Amino acid sequence: MSRVPSSSLPSVPSDLEIARSTEPAPIEDVAAGLGLAADDLDRHGDHVAKLTDDALSRSLDAEADGTLVLVTAMTATPAGAGKTVTTVGLGQALDRLGERAAVAVREPSLGPVFGIKGGAAGGGYSQVLPMEDINLHFTGDIHAITAAHNLIAAALDAHVHHGNDRGIDVREVVWPRVLDVSDRALRETVVGLGGSAHGVPREDGFRITAASELMAVLGLASDLADLKRRIARVIVAYDHEGEPVTVDDLGVAGAATALLTDAFRPNLVGTVEGTPAFVHGGPFANIAHGTNTLVADRVGLALSDYLVTEAGFAADLGFEKFADVVSREGVVPDVAVVVATVRALKYHGLGEWPADEERLDEENVEAVRAGFENLEHHANVVSSFGLPFVVALNRFEGDTDAELAAVVEECEAREIPVAVSEAYHHGGEGALDLAETVRDLAAAGSSFAPLYDLDESLESKLETVATEVYGADGVEFTDGARADVDRLAADGLDRLPVCVSKTQHSVSDDPATKGAPTDWTLTVRELYPAAGAGFVVALTGDVLTMPGLPAEPAALDIDVDEDGSIQGLF
Structure with a gap:
């Protein structure tokens, strides 16, 4: 049975306080962990660098034979599930196990940083540094x-x-x-x-x-x-x-x-514990393919034994797009991690939209068990691609022993591998169980394959994604969408993979629907080509390509003191 820690978690300072109290490793030392020399770096200060053209070319020409670990999640609360925390913590844990490990994550967009989400550099003792630079302008x-x-x-x-x-x-x-x-x-x-x-x-x-x-x-x-x-x-x-x-x-x-x-050259930084991390690219997974750059992954796989990367939002979005779009470019995952939280499980068990934060704060084992269907749905999505996986139960202060035990019991009853992760509170040490499980699963091998063939029609591809990933009964095309399909076929673009633009708040196309809904039909209202990217975008629901600020945006808490120090950045 998976270990469920019973000790209380220590209080953790803010991400900004941790970042400022940590002396980041010099970027030359971080790079040396990947076999890179000082001459391979175009330094942007003491702790950030881009790879030089020569280093990039050499790395891309080398065999990318490292193990790729893809981190995804269940459908999270609007605040997220902690995929970046898990990604960074897992990379640090693999490092502690003696593996040459690296991390690859996306660059934060200023929209979410100043809007609803706050920073996107990880958190607690599992974050990439310098977090202020990464969350703001970074390398431009x-x-x-x-x-x-x-x-x-x-x-x-x-x-x-x-x-x-x-x-x-x-x-x-x-x-x-x-x-x-x-x-x-x-x-x-x-x-x-x-x-x-x-x-x-x-x-x-x-x-x-x-x-x-x-x-x-x-x-x-x-x-x-x-x-x-x-x-x-x-x-x-x-x-x-x-x-x-x-x-x-x-x-x-x-x-x-x-x-x-x-901008094409990957950015290299270190984590809180000095593990190398590539922070490069930033497409949203509810609009585009939602992963960091292919070139960062290829470099990381060439220079490390284990590269841990993440796909945006849940397995129905970023993971599916990595598997059906990105993997066709030659970067194939070996093992997956599905991140879950007690709060997200209660969120689905209560079935409320928007979430009542006070109710999520209360112990509710029944709601945790009721919400498990969403986690199980995403686990099944990952399994349908032939990829071995483990559920990472991302533990936070406020999660009770009974709630954590309920999640582990539900996983074990279904023979789903699970590991409790305390990466936020303890960094790499808190993710050692997860790292050992990942290493064992990777050694066992996988039978990964995309869900559809590119020669299939756009309608067939969307039908496959809708039924096998979202759990829909089928797809309904508006008249406009059918006209779009005809135009794409006439332009010779119908043999591209599909990239579905869908709400991140539900497995379905309705953000208010929680759990793992059945007896519904996916409505496609528009399709358009992203011919340069190499996929066709299918619009569903009311996903916005330009978000708006909430009534109380994170920007209200961000300030600069008289010494020029930034305050309020999570």
């Missing part, structure tokens, strides 16, 4: 994507203004502008006002930068040449004949690539 990668995206938008409008030789239909421009903030007022805009000198008036809008196709392109490109090829084939509009217009048609693929050459 996201700003570079913003600039490259908006350069393309500006080139498109300039082309239309200066004669429109390509015959762009301004009613069919599909390339909005982007900004790395949450600003609902910019979702729908009108540009080109003020007379003929200011362009052609048309409807436009903004997405958050993480939702830019260029973010997905950066995440999936294998090298700089591939990055440029992918940018060139991005569709930005359609002409009056209905033919796609690409970045290559506008002539700015090279310029956009030039803005991203530095």
